[in-house]
Amino acid sequence: MEILMAFLIGILFMSATYLMLSKSLLRIIVGTGLLSHGAHLLILTMGGLKRGAAPLLGQHAEAYADPLPQALILTAIVISFGVTAFFLVLAYRAYQELGTDNMDRMRGKEGNE
Amino acid sequence: MNSLIILPILIPLLTGIILIFFSKNIPVQKLISVISSLLMVLSALYLAVAVYQDGIQTMNLSNWEAPFGITLVSDMLSALLVLTTSVIALACLLYSFRSIGKERESFFYYPVFFFLVLGINGAFTTGDIFNLFVFFEVMLMASYVLLVLGGTKIQLRETIKYILVNVISSALFVIAVAYLYSVVGTLNMAHISERISQIGQPGIVTVIAVFFLLVFGIKGAIFPLYFWLPGSYYAPPAPVMAMFGALLTKVGVYSITRTYTLFFYHDTGYTHGLLEILSIFTIIVGVIGAIAYSDVKKIIIYNVIVAVGVILFGVATLTEESLAGSVFYLIHDMIIKAALFLLIGIIVKITGTSSIKKMGGLIHQYPGLAWTFFIAALALAGIPPLSGFAGKVLIVRSGLESGNYWGAGIVLLSSLFVLFSVMKIFINVFWGSPRAYRQQEPVPAKWLLAAPAVLTAFAVLYGLGTEALYPIISLAAETLSNPEIYINAVLKE
Amino acid sequence: MKTNDLILQTVSKVILFLIVLFSLYMFFAGHYHPGGGFVGGLMTSGAIVLMLLAYDIKTVTTILPVDYKKMIAVGLLFAAGTAAGGLLFGVPFLTHAFTYVDLPLLGKTSLHTAVLFDTGVYLVVIGVTMTIIQTIGESE
Helix, strand or coil, X not given: CHHXXXXXXXXXXXXXXXXXXXXXXXXXXXXXXXXXXXXXXXXXXXXXXXXXXCCCCCCCCCXXXXXXXXXXXXXXXXXXXXXXXXXXHHXXXXXXXXXXXXXHHHCCCCCCC | CCHHHHHHHHHHHHHHHHHHHCCCCHHHHHHHHHHHHHHHHHHXXXXXXXXXXXCXXXXXXXXXXXXXXXXXXXXXXXXXXHHHHHHHHHHXXXXXXXXXXXXXXXXXXXXXXXXXXXXXXXXXXXXXXXXXHHHHHHHHHHHHHHHHCCCCHHHHHHHHHHHHHHHHHHHHHHHHHHHHHHHHCCXXXXXXXXXXXXXXXXXXXXXXXXXXXXXXXXXXXXXXXXXXXXXXXXXXXXXXXXXXXXHHHHHHHHHHHHHHHHCCCCCHHHHHHHHHHHHHHHHHHHHHHHHHCCEHHHHHHHHHHHHHHHHHHHHHHCCHHHHHHHHHHHHHHHHHHHHHHHHXXXXXXXHCCCEHHHCCCHHHHCHHHHHHHHHHHHHHHCCCCCCCHHHHHHHHHHHHHCCCHHHHHHHHHHHHHHHHHHHHHXXXXXXXXCCCCCCCCCCCHHHHHHHHHHHHHHHHHHHHCHXXXXXXXXXXXXXXXXXXXXXXXXXXX | CCCCCHHHHHHHHHHHHHHHHHHHHHHHHCCCCCCCHHHHHHHHHHHHHHHHHHCCHHHHHHHCCCCXXXXXXXXXXXXXXXXXXXXXXXXXXXXXXXXXXXXXXXXXXXXXXXXXXXXXXXXXXXXHHHHHHHHHHHCC
């Protein structure tokens, strides 16, 4: 199972890198989304994939799942949700203001003016 | 349990929330923000005194015992940085009152400003590696908004790049934490340090150490990863630039310092050797940029990179003396960079340009501005009685003692070039014959000068009072160089 | 272009209440079961988005004259207030308290300060989501 997850995470990172290297702003944002998905799955895999009861008192189970990676993922998902939403709004505003979503044409003139 | 430790985090949080309700009433916003940032300075001061007298302060959030829940830890370094942050925030806030403009003020400038402070203070205080990530994100989220607020073309363009770089580095942070968790099985920083000591830092931990260097290096702008900084910091207005230049990169530097003294100190030949080489390259690149540009903003921005290199060189040397030097220099640099960014903000506002070739003769009209800038410039370069000197001396001396003549030499030489780069500004901007500038609106130069003048005065006092401050700084360095103190304070109360 | 969205409008009038009710159920279920403020909030804002799709921004703002930015602030105040409230009782930040009470009809019910915190989360999620959607939608 861990091997399978490793492949999945690898594919996610690969597609994310490919998308982020493209010129269209929207593709770049989708790429960042995939990148954070990969990172979240990596946390889950690194915490150890195992079956078990919820780690609560009174469950009397043989094995318990590790709650920490799940808590971490939840936090990271919410954060990346916020950042992606902000990024989308910003991209939309930039598209309106600069008239293009092509990163090449967005480049400033000499210096930073 | 001492609830003092949470106040520098809680006050900006509550202030930020309350300010949202008064988004249309700017005078009330100003009043509330001044009061609460004064409270923040006071609570940070009390916290620093408490840490100095009673040792490291901790708080287990939600009342979970130390390695299981999130712990806030305030050692001397954290307390000092929180205090410096609060003071700089107050100065930038006062500066903002007359310079930031109605439009930004009614678009949540002050609430977001306080959320930024919340993130910075939180990152300095937390004792949990994942919580550090969360505070980083709070800080970054606020910085995105501050960077784009105003919505000019250059801001939109630079913000896109800045967000993209930071999203990638945040993903790397999550990945690094995941790897670390799989090896040590804990997130509490003290507990991580203990576990790594038990397993004796095998190769995989060294890989994770380099990973963390990569993550914090992007935030802190070290040598190969500084590329985003000159563009992004160029775009926003002066007070935001001051907050970014003085504080944001320093959070990255602090994180490197913390992880490389608390976690990864077993295989120093590799990890700290790498850090040393990178820090020297960082200094060189920063110096080249500072000399090459003839744009006031760019010169100071590249000086930020130089300072990052100097501080990290002290961390890489890893003796108690060099760490004391780094802490000295870190605090000096935060204060003086804030002052310089605010000063060049005034210059740019007066002249309407940031190229030094189009300026001249400001000393006739604004002598106060000129001399404040002169003192700040000398302090930046580390001329003896001023701040910056003590830190650099300690860093260079311990570099020489550990036999790294090249590194120490470059740190020394860099001071000379830094001095040259800021004197270039001074000579071109303030000397010469006055020119006529197109001013859209009158500049309240006296009001604006107050904040950087006070910061510069702090820097001077910090330099003159080196002898008196040394016990405090060496206490911070002692905690850094003996991880047991930190571990014992957190885990065995 | 004038589109005929009679079916969407009619259906959404009915569905809307179901979604909001289910989101409230999710919110309260989060006490001891899967659910909570985040999911509940997202679902409620989903209902509002459905309304936006079926009608237009003007109609929706007359039905729901809410400033979503203020809503974020209220939610944050709930969450931060609950978290900081513990400090007044001499326990660390974020410490929660709970008790059991016997209510008529419901029987033995637990009262937990985490509900206040979750209310904050619920409001923040609705506020943030709707602010984002309005920002993009308004400029069209």
